[in-house]
Amino acid sequence: MPQGSASSQMRYFALFLQSMSSCLYVQLTRVSLGYMPVVSQFSPHTPCCPRDEQDSSLLDLLQERLLACATSPGDPSGPSSPCSTHCSDFPYFFPFQAPQTQKEEQLFYPTVSSQDCRVKKEKRVIASMCSQKKWYSCVLPRYLLYDVNPPEGFNLRRDVYIRIASLLKTLRKSENWVLVLPPWGHLYHWQSPDILQTRIAWSEFFDVPSLNRNIPVIEYEQFLAESGGPFIEQVYVLQGYAEGWKEGTWEEKIDEKPCIDQLMYSKDKHGYYRGWFWGYKETRGLNVSCLSVQGSASVVAPILLKNTSAQSVMLDRAENLLHDHYGGKDYWNTRRSMVFAKHLRVVGDKFRKEYLQSTDEADKTQYKEDWTQMKIKTGTALGGPYLGVHLRRRDFVWGHREDVPSLQGAVKKIYSLLEMLNLEKVFVATDAVEEEVELLKKLLPEMVRFEPSLEELELYKDGGLAVIDQWICAHARYFIGTSVSTFSFRIHEEREILGFDPKTTYNRFCGETEKNCEQPAHWKIVY
Numbered sequence: 001m002p003q004g005s006a007s008s009q010m011r012y013f014a015l016f017l018q019s020m021s022s023c024l025y026v027q028l029t030r031v032s033l034g035y036m037p038v039v040s041q042f043s044p045h046t047p048c049c050p051r052d053e054q055d056s057s058l059l060d061l062l063q064e065r066l067l068a069c070a071t072s073p074g075d076p077s078g079p080s081s082p083c084s085t086h087c088s089d090f091p092y093f094f095p096f097q098a099p100q101t102q103k104e105e106q107l108f109y110p111t112v113s114s115q116d117c118r119v120k121k122e123k124r125v126i127a128s129m130c131s132q133k134k135w136y137s138c139v140l141p142r143y144l145l146y147d148v149n150p151p152e153g154f155n156l157r158r159d160v161y162i163r164i165a166s167l168l169k170t171l172r173k174s175e176n177w178v179l180v181l182p183p184w185g186h187l188y189h190w191q192s193p194d195i196l197q198t199r200i201a202w203s204e205f206f207d208v209p210s211l212n213r214n215i216p217v218i219e220y221e222q223f224l225a226e227s228g229g230p231f232i233e234q235v236y237v238l239q240g241y242a243e244g245w246k247e248g249t250w251e252e253k254i255d256e257k258p259c260i261d262q263l264m265y266s267k268d269k270h271g272y273y274r275g276w277f278w279g280y281k282e283t284r285g286l287n288v289s290c291l292s293v294q295g296s297a298s299v300v301a302p303i304l305l306k307n308t309s310a311q312s313v314m315l316d317r318a319e320n321l322l323h324d325h326y327g328g329k330d331y332w333n334t335r336r337s338m339v340f341a342k343h344l345r346v347v348g349d350k351f352r353k354e355y356l357q358s359t360d361e362a363d364k365t366q367y368k369e370d371w372t373q374m375k376i377k378t379g380t381a382l383g384g385p386y387l388g389v390h391l392r393r394r395d396f397v398w399g400h401r402e403d404v405p406s407l408q409g410a411v412k413k414i415y416s417l418l419e420m421l422n423l424e425k426v427f428v429a430t431d432a433v434e435e436e437v438e439l440l441k442k443l444l445p446e447m448v449r450f451e452p453s454l455e456e457l458e459l460y461k462d463g464g465l466a467v468i469d470q471w472i473c474a475h476a477r478y479f480i481g482t483s484v485s486t487f488s489f490r491i492h493e494e495r496e497i498l499g500f501d502p503k504t505t506y507n508r509f510c511g512e513t514e515k516n517c518e519q520p521a522h523w524k525i526v527y
């Protein structure tokens, strides 16, 4: 705790000014001689800290205010103090309700003198300021974590992210919540031998700053660092209702209920809950309970805001939540923020250029690093001179699904498309087993594939290879995918963002015995 002498104030201020170039937070601490600011490094999602470091005017303003604060004696929350004004200039401050009783008021800033402006005791408050009869406070965040049913693959998980992002937006209307990105790993399809595929950060596959332009997110490692250790205060396992739902009586509901299935968490000898936790064995849950839920993501919000005050809350089996509004503006904003990691896009672009004569200029697929600045008129993208194909095999074939073609059937369709489109090249993305790939090479000798070396596999991992395949398919003149594959669906969306004519995107192979081969629905992008 710093002493309130003039020299230590100066020292702290020097420190503050030095660190101005990065993100900061300010703590008003009461010491013997009054209040003084204590400045520390802080993560960018703290609301009082400008999230965009380029937002230097805001930082300047903050600096000015604090300087005035430090040099004027007395109570910074008093009405005449420079600290008590202009906090509305900082959009990252959260408004707080005034306390209802004298006692409440005494709990926090006991010397507060303004009648109009009092602060509620709030354990997460770092700093507060009063302006225009309203309190603005810097509050520590609450952390939302989640996980998905283990068998679900990469691309369904990407969809669940969109649902959770929507919940986070709802929560942030009332409180300062941050989403902790669930590390990737242990996915059923990621079976490449000899490479470790757990605890993978989102930055390996996605551009995290882009995600942050939609909602505040942090990687799990950062959560561990800033929340004080590998503990999650409250785990809610989402489940359905034991009685199911009666036909014709759909209603959104959520209730704390006994767990229906055997819990995937068990108590250790210290009373902590142990579980998978994305492969972070040292992580422990302090409390685990079940929520029966039927409805869209935001039905959980009242529970998180009212039923628990836990600083960190994890929703397990989050796929049980539905979309708040599938295909709406909010959906597309989140989807657009899921920009692939730059290093993977670079690999994909290099491959396009070398093997498919495809460049953004020639293909009319201009890409902006900042997705918020990207709004392309539908139909303006031309795409590279190749047919993009996604052939989902393995479990899609083993189930003898009638909407999935044989390889012969698929190749026949590919040739007819090449002729119709007057194209020579075909890029094939597939998860087919080795024998099927060999057969495919015989049936379709001109097929182009992204075949990684062992080093590339280690570097990009199965998830990165999926991204590269999707990126290349997304840039084709015409795309055809596999029925009800979320891998294909994500390519549709990517092409929608790039501005392709829907006729060139929403296509799928038909099974040979399929009677009614319905083509995929067009989900029009909304800005």
Ligand SMILES: Nc1nc2c(ncn2[C@@H]2O[C@H](COP(=O)(O)OP(=O)(O)O)[C@@H](O)[C@H]2O)c(=O)[nH]1
Pocket (backbone or CB within 6 Å): 152, 153, 154, 155, 156, 157, 189, 190, 390, 391, 392, 393, 428, 429, 430, 431, 462, 463, 465, 466, 467, 469, 484, 485, 486, 487, 488
């Ligand atoms: N690289 C690559 N991987 C694929 C391809 N098709 C499927 N996969 C893998 O198989 C998984 C399929 O699971 P998922 O993403 O849930 O999509 P879905 O099961 O088709 O709906 C993907 O995550 C990939 O790991 C492909 O064309 N290329």
Ligand SMILES: [Mg+2]
Pocket (backbone or CB within 6 Å): 152, 153, 154, 156, 486
């Ligand atoms: Mg799947």
